Amino acid sequence: MQIRLILLPESSLTKNEKKLIMSLKQKSLDLKNRMREALSGGGSKAIEKQKAVGKLTARERIIAILDAKSFHEYDLFVEHAARDFDMDKKYLAGDGVITGTGTVFGHPVCIYAQDFTVAGGSLGYAHAKKITKVMDQAMKMKVPLIGINDSGGARIQEGVNSLAGYGEIFYRNTQASGVIPQISVILGPCAGGAVYSPALTDFVFVVDKISKMFITGPEVIKTVLGEDISMEDLGGARIHAEKTGNAHFYAESEQECFDQIKQLCTYIPWNNLKKADRFPKKPPRTRQYKIDDVMPSDPRQPYDVRDIIKSFADDSEFFEIQKLWAANIVIGFSRLDGQTIGIVGNQPLVLAGVLDVDSSDKAARFIRYCDAFNIPLLTLVDLPGYLPGVDQEHAGVIRHGAKILYAYSEATVPKLTVIMRKAYGGGYIAMCSHHLRADFVFAWPMAEIAVMGPEGAANIIFRNEIKKAADPDKVRQEKMEEYKQKFANPYVAAAYGYVDAVIEPAETRKMLMHALDISSSKSVDVVFKKHGVPPF
Amino acid sequence: MGKKDKQEEIFDAFCLENTVYFTRVPESYKNREIYKPLNEKALKAFIPGIIREMQVKVGDIVQKGDQLMILDAMKMNNVVRTLFSGKIIAVNVKEGDMVKKNQIIVEFE
Structure with a gap:
């Protein structure tokens, strides 16, 4: 900071003017000294x-x-x-x-x-x-x-x-x-x-x-x-x-x-009334990240859900949040068609992608962030359900698990869901199902949307037949296959309209971009309230 | 990560509802504390602190709710009462001792 002075020949200045100039110089020097300190x-x-x-x-x-x-x-x-x-x-x-x-x-x-x-x-x-x-x-x-x-x-x-x-x-x-x-x-x-x-x-x-x-x-x-x-x-x-x-x-x-x-x-957008900056659209690097290469044919084998994200996201970019904590769920930002989206994905690579106390907590807060700041949500589903165990129950998995339901139900931003493989039981509901007001639910042909896995379901539904059979293991296997054929697919849910479209994995990017486009002026009437009482 | 890298990793087998999934099981999960039912023969300190006043000795017969000692913790004199009735066969602490949380302080017959 400087005070600029127009210097005249000193001889032409009056005594008073000279004094004034001196004091201005001094003040400028004083400011400099104060700033230095x-x-x-x-x-x-x-x-x-x-x-x-x-x-x-x-x-x-x-x-x-x-x-x-x-x-x-x-x-x-x-x-x-x-x-x-x-x-x-x-x-x-x-x-x-x-x-x-x-x-x-x-x-x-x-x-x-x-x-x-x-x-x-x-x-x-x-x-x-x-x-x-x-x-x-x-x-x-x-x-x-x-x-x-x-x-x-x-x-x-x-x-x-x-x-x-x-x-x-x-x-x-x-x-x-x-x-x-x-x-x-x-x-x-x-x-x-x-x-x-x-x-x-x-x-x-x-x-x-x-x-x-x-x-x-x-x-x-x-x-x-x-x-x-x-x-x-x-x-x-x-x-x-x-x-x-x-x-x-x-x-x-x-x-x-x-x-x-x-x-x-x-x-991120600069405030809650704005949208995030739109970037030029970029295709994913599909030579490096191909859905068919990432997804194993055996539904019990793991894969990294982040590789799935990279197979359809702009420039295969994924900016992960809380990478190291509760790694059984993945959250972060990506872009589709140049627009920011918030992604929540079950991670089959860690603990088979189950929901538990920490992963529910992690996802729920992120969902609320995205909702508050006008960031559309994409949910990628592949989970066997909630993690069983005394430690989970005693740590309050009911209370924490409820956070996800609350956050998704409350969110009014565009909500897109892709059911990739397993969507069983409570996990299916929680992961942004239509019932929690997803705008679009897509399922891949290998999706299994059911009340529980075929092994567990067969054991319960056909309990008596299995018990009475001469060879229980053989009957159990047969019944399991029967259940799998009938229910372990996306078509039962699709028949009720709980899935909007069964799509080829390779079509995912195209479908999501279109869904995002359709949702760009989405508005939902929200009941007036001061605020809810979430289980947080 | 390509397909090749994945084949090199050996996954843990993780069983849920009769199905085995191959996945990474974090150490924190493997090392989690396994639940044990309450042992009615041993009273544990519910909070860490210092024993101020011992009011029972070996051989005493106490009823559930009886006062056993004063435990000084978190700037408070906490009254320790027994959760179980019976004969005391061991008192593992004395006045002035520092106790840790879940340390067994009194044992019953």
Whole structure:
């Protein structure tokens, strides 16, 4: 920033004019000095420390995510007003957080990054106020919010005011949910109450060895419970990506993480009143991904459902979310005809693709995200049913499984379903059947839509015949075949209109593109309510 | 992933409703805790903490609901009551001991 002065020969200036010019120059210099101080963050020593553990500084992170030269910082001169514990003598640059606006692929976003070099990125009242201000701005302007978390937690010296700060952030996260995309990037510690802001947002990004998230840290756990665990094993990136499901994207480095964020931004609309950007349509790379090569002839053999997606998606692209957690269901974004679609697919490669507590939870939240942001849903069905077991029942598979039913039934975006192989029992209903108001249900000729698998069904229906038979195994086999012939196909469901069309797998792309086209102005009358009471 | 790579992988056999599926079974599933019914001979600590006050000894006969000890946990003095009636044959902890969750603290005949 510069104040430009038109310089006249000094001799022609009056004394007063000379004074005025001097004072303007001084003011410009003063601004520069103030900026230099604020931009120095926690000082060279603290910055060195940050770099030593492989972390970028807060400002570098913002610049890496945004388009070149697009970052505009605000509230650089905000200072805290804390008085207790000698805080009045402490200057904290920007109060430990950087806020501003910029663009990602030319589209505006609001962004903030906690600066760990300034008092450990601790959250005080002014710090929180900067964050809530930029959140309010994001909501007003209906643009996405990206939050970079790197903070030791509440600023203890500020007491209940820092708690108030968190509360104000959580409230805004909730208000903004489903209105603007909210992206949380965990690039350092994020502990205690602080974890709930990311948890309330749409997408959480973590980086190996850098991200740490937990409610109570290893020390407290050791003192209270006597359990000894490292920070990494308790709440490291891998744990959240694989075990807890708190993280949606896992990266090996900060740069990889930023690339993931930018890629995500290409798939999502900027707010709930918009549609995602349409890209030029691209054919799938069918030489590499052919449905017939992917799908085994034996229905008990596995395949990777992601290869099926790649066989019909634009440019064979699939941007997977929560890749490592609950891998028995696959969720993510793709494009068809240049349009973003959200895909939910059973994954026969893992646990035969069953639904269980975690996979229900994973799919349901994604369905609600897509519905909130006008992203059409495609469901790929091949599952033997729900996972049996005491652990599942006791972990609340009823409650969690209900989430999928709720999310699909509630969704009003275009809903397309392809039943690839098995669709048995409750799983058939749950995976976006017509009964939950799918707009189009297609089935492949090898689909088996039935109340349960032929083996189980034969054992129940023909129990007496099998028992009485001289050779029960032979009769069981015969009855199973009989059941298979009669019911293990898509035609019974098609006869009732529960399947709209039985199609050749190779026709899938064409059928889906047409269905999407037909659904482009879909509207559903929704009964007025404040909100539902989902089993979440 | 082409067809070739797939043939190299050896899948787990996973049985559901009399059908065997070939698939990957995650370690977390293989290592899941298998359910065991409640053992009526052993009382376990329901929360980790420190034993503050022992109110019973070996040989005592107690009724379901009787107070056994005070367990200091989560900043509270928790009264430990017995879930079972019978004669105590072993008390595995003493005052001041730190107990872990599910540690057997009292055994019954």
